[in-house]
Amino acid sequence: MRRLVVLLTAVLAALALSPSLPAAAAPGTPVIFVHGYTGSASNWTTAMSVFRAGGYPSSQLFAYEYNSYGNNITNAQGLASYVSQVRSRTGASQVDIVNHSMGGLVSQWYLKQLGGAQYVRHLASIAGANHGTTYAGACLAFVTCQQMYPGSSFINTLSAGDETPGSTRYATWYSPCDGIIIPYTSTALSGATNNYVACQTHLGYLTDTIILTQIRSFLAT
Secondary structure: OHHHHHHHHHHHHHHHHOOOOOOOOOOOOOEEEEOOOOOOHHHHHHHHHHHHHOOOOHHHEEEEOOOOOOOHHHHHHHHHHHHHHHHHHHOOOOEEEEEEOOHHHHHHHHHHHOOHHHHEEEEEEEOOOOOOOHHHHHHOOOHHHHHHOOOOHHHHHHHOOOOOOOOOEEEEEEOOOOOOOOOHHHHOOOOOEEEEOOOOOOOHHHHOHHHHHHHHHHHOO
């Protein structure tokens, strides 16, 4: 009996000293999904299913919608207001952001130019147009596409200085099979965990449960 007590004491001590595993979801950390050019909240149907399967309640999952044809500075200001609303509604001090395509520019402007980094715990950019894309040349009639073109004043402002400001943890996913983000390496951010994907199309990411599960795991770190 005495040997059993000693053994149990040793096991409990070992468990107390061992590092705890990350939870499938970070309790109290809402996730805001930010769509890309011509996108909408419906783009995130699969992603939300993957997150719910990993332990996130629907009450922690949000999708920000904005005007794809307007101005990304205005869109970023709208995101700032939306983050404030989500924080107020959930009682959370910070949120996680997952963006796609032009949503990367909206998110980056919010974090870097509007002081949003203090409110964002993780930023996951899926095929983000973070340094622009020449594909935007096909829609230059719209301000958002002008801003998304490489070398624009908008892109140059975002690229200047620290690309991953604050204590926010950043990660990107990019692929040579993207077809819309040209060059595809535009997505990668200095200071981020940049994940090379062997082959995935621009819209294919939105239904790729493997990638979406990786992103969910990243947010749990």
